[in-house]
Amino acid sequence: MDPRISEYVLQYPYLAQIARQVEVTEQSHSQTLHVFLPFLLDNPVKTNGWEISTTIRQLAYSLVNLIVPETQQRPIVSEHRKQQVKSSGRELQIPSTSEIPDACTAIMTLVFQLQQNLPGLSKSQIWTAFAIHQDVEYSHSRAKPLLSKLVVQQLTDLENQSDMRKNFTWDIVQFFAQLQGSYYSFRILKQIMALVVSHGLDQSIVELLLPLHQQLESLPKLCGLPGLDRIASVFGSLGNGGVSIITSQIAGDSEPTQSTQESRRALKKKRKREKSAVRPLTSRENQNNPFNLLADE
Secondary structure, eight states: OOHHHHHHHTTSHHHHHHTTOOOOOHHHHTSOEEEEOOOOOOOTTSOOTTGGGHHHHHHHHHHGGGTSOGGGOOSEEEEESSOOTTOOOEEEEOOOTTTHHHHHHHHHHHHHHHHHHOTTOOTTTHHHHHHHHHHHHHHHHTTOOOHHHHHHHHHHHHTTSTTGGGGOOHHHHHHHHHHHHHHHHHHHHHHHHHHHHTTOOOHHHHHHHHHHHHHGGGOOOGGGSOOGGGHHHHHHTTOTTHHHHHHHHHHOOOOOOHHHHHHHHHHHHHHHHHHHTOOOTTSHHHHTOGGGGGGGO
16 A cells, blocks of 8 residues: 555554554544645645545545444544644544445446546546546636636647747646646545455445445556646547536536637737736846845856
8 A cells, every 4th residue: 555545544553453563552542543645736826736636535534434443433534735834734524434335426426427428538547537527526616717628728828839848837737736636536545445345344335335446446557647748648638628528517618609719819918918018127126026036046
């Protein structure tokens, strides 16, 4: 298992004893369980890149309650997304054992819908579509612009440049961080579910988990994921209009109208004019910005 996932499950005394770890004291048993997630390079002024895939991790954390004694079951997990001084993490309420079957079914239903709507995708590419679906669903529920669509447009504008990486926007960086967070959340779910299924549960429970457990076998390895420099291939793998198909599945969204496209072009020209009209760094206003010193180092 991934070291961070092992670190989580071994906080349960029952599993620590099975793994022949040092005996857990009653005092540590009563403490809150903690999960430390890897660092994501995301936009510091945007929502954390882990946010859109939170529900997947909540389900993953809850699965352990299926195999530990009732006295060790926990309804809350403290999740650490960025290392900060004196940070106790963010408390997440996890599903109860009775809610787990419905949560697994909801994921399988969405996977089936994505397979129906995007029939050309391979089993591994479905998880990319799922991650984009998470972004669309999160944005729609909060009435925010669809980051995935913004990124598609920005990559299209950059595709003719020799080194498009030099002009990557924060939107592109943010989307890639969210994609990484989604993949890693699926990885957590896959590994904890494998542990739970192999533990010898009641057959009726295993049958409820087995379809999702088998589906997660198609999840690509982390080393097989495209890097930020190949972010355009993520959308290319979905085929033409893949993002729009996923979007319409949630919000009934349609392709941009001609007037919308013209507005975008006008906005792009306006931004270029504003950029060319920026005053030199020698102005008094810019001299008062301490971050200008970074350019001299």
